[in-house]
Amino acid sequence: MTATVSSSHPDATYSDATHPDATHPDATHPRTGLRHDWTVEEVEALFQLPFNDLIFQAQLAHREHFNPNQVQVSTLLSIKTGACPEDCKYCPQSGHYNTGLSKEKLMEVRKVLEEARAAKASGATRFCMGAAWKNPPEKDLPYIMEMVKGVKEMGLETCMTLGMLNADQASRLADAGLDYYNHNLDTSPEFYGNIITTRTFSDRLDTLQHVRDAGMNICSGGIVGLGETERDRAGMLVALANLPKHPESVPVNMLVRVAGTPLEDVDAVDGIEFVRTIAVAKIMMPASCVRLSAGRENMSDELQALAFLAGANSIFLGDKLLTTPNPKESRDRQLFDKLGINMDDSSALSSEEAAEEFARTCPLREQENDHYYDAMKVS
Ligand code: SF4
Helix, strand or coil, X not given: CCCCCXXXXXXXXXXXXXXXXXXXXXXXXXXXXXXXXXXXXXXXXHHCCCHHHHHHXXXXXXXXXXXXXXXXXXXXXXXXXCCECCCCCCCCCECCCCCCCCCCCCCCHHHHHHHHHHHHHCCCCEEEEEECCCCCCHHHHHHHHHHHHHHHHCCCEEEEECCCCCHHHHHHHHHHCCCEEECCCECCCCCHHHHCCCCCHXXXXXXXHHHHHCCCEEECCEEECCCCCHHHHHHHHHHHHCCCCCCCEEEEEECCCCCCCCCCCCCCCCHHHHHHHHHHHHHHCCCCEEEECXXXXXXXXXXXXXXXXXXXXXXXXXXXXXXXXXXXXXXXXXHHHHHCCEECCCCCCCHHHHHHHHHCCCXXXXXXXXXXXXXXXXX
């Protein structure tokens, strides 16, 4: 069975001949037309489409919801680096592997806000902050919430990735003004145990539920190149698309193979296979921003252009993604110029506005928080 999509509307209408069960009451969402009943077999069929057909369908889906020449730009900052107690086999920040990464304490609020201000001046509209934790320690939450409030006051959208959250933590972060919470599913439920053993796939789903219940947007995607099969890629996308609501942001990462991690010698991902994953994600979740995320440093301009053509419409700007390299900003701007992609920098602060914002600091933002601890010891 080939899962083709109506050319008049990529997600609202599926032809009777191609939808697995067109009579199913959930075949289309009653209000949005977005589907939440994907099957792995159906998604595998999408992966098998001729490349040109797949890209064409992805473009149709994309254009129903987005300006095709607009790419959203976020900046990602590591606010607490290394010594993570989780054992994600791809991650240089895991305390289980020796990657030579130096551990860093939680960054001071003031420094985080300085970085956010610079990101805004560079055209970022969202500022993402990542901490290598299993879950955020209570003693750090006041600082975390102050970071959220400070970044928000600059007119930037806020995003954090801090590990697992309970319902109370999610609610407090939402109250502080956090717009997005990133929590990737990484891979399929079936392959998950090959990559991470210190938490389960259902732990991830629980956190996503808490984030949703607290009213925040979800940023959740996965990684291509972990040694997974195409069926695993399909399974991961099914898990994301069949959530009660599609994640607003779906990062698709290409594995950055870091020396010292168990996946340092895994086979490199074929670029066309990577672009196929982006295209399938866009067809399944057409109203979501699909983010071309980690791995861009090693992608040619041509491969990135194909990814944008397949529906990727969000990137991270800045020369570092937490701990791995990212293309230089000037290279991104040149590529955007070549492709006629315009970054939405309408919210950029003038230097006077930036200085004004910085003056509006509270004691916490100026306070040195030198309570360094070893995250490996945090339960
Ligand atoms: S939880 Fe995050 S920081 Fe920790 S090892 Fe996994 S990917 Fe790395």
